Amino acid sequence: MSALLEVEGLKTHFFTRAGVVKAVDGVSFSLAEGEVLGLVGESGSGKTVANFSILGLVDPPGRVVEGSIRFRGEDLVGAPISRMRKLRGRDIAMIFQDPMMTLTPVLRIETQMVETVLAHEKVSAKAARDRAIDVLARVGIPSPAERIRAYPHQFSGGMRQRVAIAIALLHKPALILADEPTTALDVTIQGQIIAEMQKLVAETGAAMIWVSHDLAVVETIADKIAVMYAGRIVEYGRSGDVIGQPAHPYARGLLDSIPSRTTPGQHLNQIPGMAPSVLHLPPGCAFQPRCRFADAACAVPPPIVDTGEDRWARCVRPLAPEAAL
Amino acid sequence: MTPRPPHVALERVSKVFTRKPDFAERIAISLGWPEPPIVRAVDGVSLAVDHGEALGLVGESGCGKSTLGRIVAGVHAKSGGRFEFEGREEADWSTAEAKRARLDIQMIFQDPMSSLNPRKRIADIIGEAPVVHGLVQARDREDAVAALMREVGLDPDYARRFPHQFSGGQRQRIGIARALAVQPKFLVCDEAVAALDVSIQAQVLNLFMDLRERRGLTYLFISHDLGVIEHLTDRVAIMYLGRIVEVGPTREIFAGPAHPYTQALLEEAPRIGRGRRVYAPLKGELPSPLAPPPGCRFHTRCPYVMPVCKIEAPELKQIAAGRIAACHLNDK
Ligand SMILES: Nc1ncnc2c1ncn2[C@@H]1O[C@H](COP(=O)(O)OP(=O)(O)O)[C@@H](O)[C@H]1O
Ligand SMILES: Nc1ncnc2c1ncn2[C@@H]1O[C@H](COP(=O)(O)OP(=O)(O)O)[C@@H](O)[C@H]1O
Ligand SMILES: [Mg+2]
Ligand SMILES: [Mg+2]
Numbered sequence: 001m002s003a004l005l006e007v008e009g010l011k012t013h014f015f016t017r018a019g020v021v022k023a024v025d026g027v028s029f030s031l032a033e034g035e036v037l038g039l040v041g042e043s044g045s046g047k048t049v050a051n052f053s054i055l056g057l058v059d060p061p062g063r064v065v066e067g068s069i070r071f072r073g074e075d076l077v078g079a080p081i082s083r084m085r086k087l088r089g090r091d092i093a094m095i096f097q098d099p100m101m102t103l104t105p106v107l108r109i110e111t112q113m114v115e116t117v118l119a120h121e122k123v124s125a126k127a128a129r130d131r132a133i134d135v136l137a138r139v140g141i142p143s144p145a146e147r148i149r150a151y152p153h154q155f156s157g158g159m160r161q162r163v164a165i166a167i168a169l170l171h172k173p174a175l176i177l178a179d180e181p182t183t184a185l186d187v188t189i190q191g192q193i194i195a196e197m198q199k200l201v202a203e204t205g206a207a208m209i210w211v212s213h214d215l216a217v218v219e220t221i222a223d224k225i226a227v228m229y230a231g232r233i234v235e236y237g238r239s240g241d242v243i244g245q246p247a248h249p250y251a252r253g254l255l256d257s258i259p260s261r262t263t264p265g266q267h268l269n270q271i272p273g274m275a276p277s278v279l280h281l282p283p284g285c286a287f288q289p290r291c292r293f294a295d296a297a298c299a300v301p302p303p304i305v306d307t308g309e310d311r312w313a314r315c316v317r318p319l320a321p322e323a324a325l
Numbered sequence: 326m327t328p329r330p331p332h333v334a335l336e337r338v339s340k341v342f343t344r345k346p347d348f349a350e351r352i353a354i355s356l357g358w359p360e361p362p363i364v365r366a367v368d369g370v371s372l373a374v375d376h377g378e379a380l381g382l383v384g385e386s387g388c389g390k391s392t393l394g395r396i397v398a399g400v401h402a403k404s405g406g407r408f409e410f411e412g413r414e415e416a417d418w419s420t421a422e423a424k425r426a427r428l429d430i431q432m433i434f435q436d437p438m439s440s441l442n443p444r445k446r447i448a449d450i451i452g453e454a455p456v457v458h459g460l461v462q463a464r465d466r467e468d469a470v471a472a473l474m475r476e477v478g479l480d481p482d483y484a485r486r487f488p489h490q491f492s493g494g495q496r497q498r499i500g501i502a503r504a505l506a507v508q509p510k511f512l513v514c515d516e517a518v519a520a521l522d523v524s525i526q527a528q529v530l531n532l533f534m535d536l537r538e539r540r541g542l543t544y545l546f547i548s549h550d551l552g553v554i555e556h557l558t559d560r561v562a563i564m565y566l567g568r569i570v571e572v573g574p575t576r577e578i579f580a581g582p583a584h585p586y587t588q589a590l591l592e593e594a595p596r597i598g599r600g601r602r603v604y605a606p607l608k609g610e611l612p613s614p615l616a617p618p619p620g621c622r623f624h625t626r627c628p629y630v631m632p633v634c635k636i637e638a639p640e641l642k643q644i645a646a647g648r649i650a651a652c653h654l655n656d657k
């Protein structure tokens with residue numbers, strides 16, 4: 001499998017009055033065609049900024065200061081705005097937590113979808129409308145030929161997210177960036193959306209980055225998992241490996257924090273303290289102040305260590321598999 | 326010896342919210358049109374919570390969990406039904422009893438920021454109520470605040486700070502300390518860890534477990550997170566559109582849910598360690614609480630729906646020792 005997307009040494013910083021916010025600070029990973037990567041981490045770890053960087057949507061005072069983002073071999077860092085506009089919506093699609101980031105409240109769904117099709121393709125309005133209805137049906141909107149006449153406010157939250165997904169799929173994108181698309185939804189509706197997305201990526205062969213703070217959601221949909229902490233990926237590997245035998249102490253701590261993994265009623269093996277401000281990162285390993293395995297060796301920036309087949313951790317002393325769990 | 330009555334018991338409790346009519350509707354009403362729709366947020370709920378028990382309350386948004394929790398905590402007045410505190414019905418309470426019930430049951434909210442006065446120092450947020458209610462002498466206030474802060478894992482040196490100077494997890498601890506200050510025995514926790522990051526959530530869950538042990542607290546723990554409910558509670562009640570559909574010991578319900586809605590919830594909640602799997606989710610939307618379906622409210626989404634379900638609301642019936650469910654599949 002060739003890499004569809006290769007991110008290398010990506011650094012996206014915000015130059016604020018309070019100082020330099022190193023929101024993304026040296027992120028590298030690659031994504032094969034049709035592969036689903038789960039990007040997990042707690043709030044502020046840099047997941048959204050990483051996604052925005054790929055889409056070229058980082059606004060001042062932020063900018064990509066280092067690294068490359070190769071999409072089908074083409075470096076998107078520094079690509080002209082016109083080129084990024086072409087790619088966005090056609091080859092790379094985005095789904096947000098709030099579907100209203102995609103939808104315009106004052107326009108009928110039909111108008112928005114037809115315009116999206118025509119923005120990138122020269123087809124008749126009728127053909128564009130037919131395609132829109134077809135995609136709405138595929139994301140599970142009942143009676144799409146009628147519902148397409150509605151305005152966004154006439155839909156429930158779950159239905160709106162389906163419409164946003166439909167818009168993302170209009171041009172059969174090769175890459176979908178989904179940023180917490182089910183976080184605001186109820187369990188049964190979240191289940192429906194995940195099922196829909198599973199089906200759609202399988203059918204279309206699109207690759208996807210699914211951003212979430214919820215490891216359990218990511219596990220159901222991702223081939224690979226990348227765990228972010230303070231702007232860096234600290235562990236990367238196949239879903240089953242990372243969840244079954246986390247090698248980075250932070251990944252292990254996150255898993256131990258999930259109640260359903262511990263015997264009910266027992267104390268959770270909590271991570272002490274809280275995530276550092278990305279304005280004042282400790283030197284060396286950013287997790288070191290909270291890490292129960294930390295020692296003097298952690299005062300320097302940790303290396304990337306291979307911890308098995310197709311997996312690595314950013315840690316001087318990754319946990320051995322038998323030590324994990 | 327007579328058995329000790331439940332800490333709190335609800336019997337057929339309801340809560341109805343009316344929407345304020347707008348201008349056009351007011352004219353329409355004056356001409357004899359019906360009033361605007363009402364929401365029956367809680368519809369005939371019966372539930373008892375024993376002393377020292379942790380009862381979970383689960384269900385999707387809008388099903389009435391917060392409303393029920395607020396009725397228990399005395400934040401909302403109920404529209405109908407009976408509310409008993411330690412065996413005494415609300416209508417019969419003396420002034421002293423009413424005060425005791427109100428202080429005994431405290432509430433912890435999801436968003437600590439919106440429930441903490443931003444202009445007050447932590448020392449005042451925590452220390453005011455116990456002095457006002459005569460639980461702490463004014464001269465002992467500082468020590469009491471420091472002890473409470475230590476108990477919830479906050480550094481008493483920060484007592485002079487304001488809420489915005491704390492992180493989300495710390496603010497939730499402030500909210501907990503404030504609730505504990507009036508020496509309650511019963512905490513209603515409404516999505517108390519939902520807004521917190523996973524690692525901070527684990528710290529606060531551990532605190533809730535410590536407090537329960539140390540203070541012998543009773544909990545009504547409202548959460549949409551089934552992992553949290555499974556971890557923390559002894560029994561669980563599942564709500565759907567204002568009604569309770571199933572109640573039983575948490576362990577038993579998680580091992581074998583009886584109501585089709587409970588089954589769907591447990592099936593669909595992502596749980597860690599189940600691997601990649603294909604979802605077969607429940608079909609259909611959550612109906613509007615303004616116009617709940619007739620009969621069994623779940624019938625529009627139920628995979629086992631029968632003709633009777635569309636007409637007749639099923640009663641909660643015992644299906645095993647300590648377990649009840651409202652489903653026509655249990656008729657016969
Ligand atoms: N426009 C901005 N200006 C300054 N800092 C920002 C801006 N956008 C994001 N950040 C900071 O970058 C960090 C990463 O944010 P984000 O990617 O949104 O985190 P996540 O999506 O993982 O919750 C945070 O510390 C956030 O405060
Ligand atoms: N103060 C209120 N006024 C009018 N309607 C309300 C009010 N509070 C709640 N409701 C309605 O009551 C129903 C139940 O709400 P709530 O108890 O908040 O549910 P949950 O906590 O399970 O999400 C919802 O339909 C909600 O819109
Ligand atoms: Mg984000
Ligand atoms: Mg609520």
